[in-house]
Amino acid sequence: MGWPLAVSAGLLDKSPRALFRALLALAAGHLLATLLVLLPFALLLVLAEWQRSIQIGASLLVIGFGVYRLIERRHPRALARIPPTQLALWSFAVAIAHGAALMLVPIYLGLCQAFELDAGHEAAGALMKASLVKTSLGMAVLVSLVHVAAMIGAGGCLAWLVYRYLGLRFVSRNWFNLDLIWATSLIVVGVVALAFNLSSRQ
Amino acid sequence: MTMRPDPTFHASPKLAMEAPAENFAYTLLLSPDFSKPDALAVIDVKPGSPTYSQIVHTVTMPNKGDEFHHFGWNACSSALSPLTGHAFIERRYLVIPGLRSSRIYIIDTKPDPTKAKIHKIIEPEEVFKKTGYSRPHTIHCGPDGIYVSTLGGGGKDGTNGPPGVFIMDCETFEVLGRWEIDRGPQTLHYDFWWNLPRDYMVTSEWALPPQFENGIVPEDLLANKYGHRLHFWDLRARRNVQTIDLGANHQMALEVRPAHDPVREYGFVGVVVDTTNLEASIWTWWRDGGTFHVEKTATIPPEPAPKEKLPPLLQGFGAVPPLVTDIDLSMDDRFLYVSCWGTGEMRQYDVSDPRKPKHAGSVHIGGIARRTPHPNGKAFAAGPQMVEISRDGRRVYWTNSLYSTWDDQFYPDGVPGVEVMANVGRDGGLELDKDYFVSFPDGYRAHQIRLEGGDCSTDSFCYPSA
Numbered sequence: 001m002g003w004p005l006a007v008s009a010g011l012l013d014k015s016p017r018a019l020f021r022a023l024l025a026l027a028a029g030h031l032l033a034t035l036l037v038l039l040p041f042a043l044l045l046v047l048a049e050w051q052r053s054i055q056i057g058a059s060l061l062v063i064g065f066g067v068y069r070l071i072e073r074r075h076p077r078a079l080a081r082i083p084p085t086q087l088a089l090w091s092f093a094v095a096i097a098h099g100a101a102l103m104l105v106p107i108y109l110g111l112c113q114a115f116e117l118d119a120g121h122e123a124a125g126a127l128m129k130a131s132l133v134k135t136s137l138g139m140a141v142l143v144s145l146v147h148v149a150a151m152i153g154a155g156g157c158l159a160w161l162v163y164r165y166l167g168l169r170f171v172s173r174n175w176f177n178l179d180l181i182w183a184t185s186l187i188v189v190g191v192v193a194l195a196f197n198l199s200s201r202q
Numbered sequence: 203m204t205m206r207p208d209p210t211f212h213a214s215p216k217l218a219m220e221a222p223a224e225n226f227a228y229t230l231l232l233s234p235d236f237s238k239p240d241a242l243a244v245i246d247v248k249p250g251s252p253t254y255s256q257i258v259h260t261v262t263m264p265n266k267g268d269e270f271h272h273f274g275w276n277a278c279s280s281a282l283s284p285l286t287g288h289a290f291i292e293r294r295y296l297v298i299p300g301l302r303s304s305r306i307y308i309i310d311t312k313p314d315p316t317k318a319k320i321h322k323i324i325e326p327e328e329v330f331k332k333t334g335y336s337r338p339h340t341i342h343c344g345p346d347g348i349y350v351s352t353l354g355g356g357g358k359d360g361t362n363g364p365p366g367v368f369i370m371d372c373e374t375f376e377v378l379g380r381w382e383i384d385r386g387p388q389t390l391h392y393d394f395w396w397n398l399p400r401d402y403m404v405t406s407e408w409a410l411p412p413q414f415e416n417g418i419v420p421e422d423l424l425a426n427k428y429g430h431r432l433h434f435w436d437l438r439a440r441r442n443v444q445t446i447d448l449g450a451n452h453q454m455a456l457e458v459r460p461a462h463d464p465v466r467e468y469g470f471v472g473v474v475v476d477t478t479n480l481e482a483s484i485w486t487w488w489r490d491g492g493t494f495h496v497e498k499t500a501t502i503p504p505e506p507a508p509k510e511k512l513p514p515l516l517q518g519f520g521a522v523p524p525l526v527t528d529i530d531l532s533m534d535d536r537f538l539y540v541s542c543w544g545t546g547e548m549r550q551y552d553v554s555d556p557r558k559p560k561h562a563g564s565v566h567i568g569g570i571a572r573r574t575p576h577p578n579g580k581a582f583a584a585g586p587q588m589v590e591i592s593r594d595g596r597r598v599y600w601t602n603s604l605y606s607t608w609d610d611q612f613y614p615d616g617v618p619g620v621e622v623m624a625n626v627g628r629d630g631g632l633e634l635d636k637d638y639f640v641s642f643p644d645g646y647r648a649h650q651i652r653l654e655g656g657d658c659s660t661d662s663f664c665y666p667s668a
Binding site for chain 1: 205
């Protein structure tokens with residue numbers, strides 16, 4: 001996400017350094033967005049007895065957002081209003097608006113399941129709760145970092161290829177409308193998480 | 203909603219220049235006495251076609267008295283903005299503002315230009331209600347919508363509040379509202395354009411409606427009451443950041459033409475007349491360290507003429523002012539074309555060094571005193587006016603009418619609508635094409651031209667030509 005901005009930054013400044021600086025800003029914004037969405041869930045997970053409801057709720061939230069993206073295919077005008085110099089802010093806003101950060105929630109909750117079950121079986125006490133919060137937060141940070149690394153890795157490669165080898169024609173000719181796929185994948189992730197949750201707990 | 207970007211969208215000016223040549227030219231026709239509805243003429247410009255240089259389709263509007271002026275596309279290359287990340291709209295609709303009526307027509311040019319038809323009409327009341335502005339003038343397709351500049355504020359004569367820019371949705375054509383958040387000292391409006399990745403807009407000044415609707419007001423002109431300032435804006439923050447006064451004698455700073463390549467932070471503006479000596483001028487503005495600067499970089503002197511060859515308005519001066527009413531910059535930012543509507547000349551300047559324009563080519567046609575005919579022998583009334591350059595820079599088209607009431611003052615013998623074209627040499631030089639001469643139906647004048655697939659005054663680019 002945002003790789004054309006990195007290409008643009010590189011070309012405008014005639015320097016690969018500007019391209020990488022832009023990627024860094026994009027990564028920072030995206031990371032912030034994923035953390036902003038995941039951290040509240042990480043804190044919620046402490047409520048072990050509500051875990052299932054939280055997971056079902058999260059799945060439904062992602063499905064609902066996917067359906068909304070399907071119906072409302074237009075991009076919020078606010079995104080175009082962010083100055084090109086504020087790449088991190090743009091990246092943050094776009095990750096929130098697209099549901100990129102939200103999409104991680106079911107995956108994250110799935111990953112955390114093992115920890116919580118073990119912890120839940122041990123003991124419930126202030127000390128344990130604190131360690132649970134710590135584990136849960138740590139996992140949220142880890143998930144965010146892995147996700148951002150993957151995104152910036154893929155986007156960065158594409159940005160570099162276009163900047164260095166493929167040229168700008170690639171931007172106008174090979175740009176696909178991914179909105180439909182994006183909305184559908186949100187729904188799929190939500191449905192899979194929901195199905196997994198319902199079947200594994202019965 | 204398309205799955206791929208429109209093939210007429212180009213990431214950089216260089217790619218736009220390499221695109222296929224235009225097949226059709228859209229030209230606005232206006233009925234100067236308001237006896238007929240204004241129209242959009244579609245002209246075949248494909249060399250070798252049996253209908254070459256002929257009108258192949260006309261869309262006639264249902265109302266009278268609109269006075270069409272500067273139109274534009276609903277979407278263009280600016281849709282490839284990496285910030286919006288959503289290039290899946292089509293260059294399909296022409297947005298035509300009625301300068302006199304404040305009515306806006308949306309014309310659908312698909313599936314074929316020769317089948318163009320009215321898609322929607324936005325009535326003046328909607329513009330008034332949602333924006334407080336009137337007299338829509340110039341259309342530019344932006345990455346997040348259609349931007350429309352206006353020449354009038356509210357009220358019957360358009361002087362209730364300053365004019366400005368409003369935004370429309372590029373798919374539903376809903377009027378969204380005013381663009382400005384902080385207009386600073388700006389009170390007059392004319393043209394506007396921008397540098398998208400560098401995030402600034404430039405606007406110019408003509409006059410308020412009472413100063414142009416019934417013709418030029420000589421007393422106001424001699425008292426230097428027409429516009430003479432340039433305004434620079436933060437495009438996203440919608441805020442005036444700087445205003446530069448060109449000097450009160452530099453009356454009517456009209457068309458703004460920023461370099462197409464967004465890495466180049468300069469542009470040009472044409473001044474119609476200097477009230478101290480009747481000369482016209484070209485100014486270059488540029489940004490340096492965040493501050494804008496402007497400098498007069500070329501002047502065009504008036505031409506002496508005997509009184510009997512002059513309209514009453516000019517008889518006291520014994521000279522014809524060049525009256526630079528339009529300028530246009532080629533896609534490679536190399537040549538600036540300058541319409542001298544008074545003296546009847548189209549000038550070509552080499553602006554490779556933007557602060558040192560070099561006069562590179564010229565053709566004479568029409569003119570208040572000269573009245574030079576077309577090389578094909580036909581008469582050409584008035585002078586070169588709205589000019590449009592093909593994307594590849596090889597063909598330059600122009601019409602001859604400025605504004606109904608002003609035409610009558612400067613050319614009282616009448617201005618039958620004509621469109622001509624000049625071919626450009628590889629290294630400059632201009633020559634009128636003998637075979638391209640479009641005469642419009644009786645009673646119609648011709649104003650602005652838009653070329654199929656974009657031209658040198660519609661599209662703005664988000665990536666440099668690297």
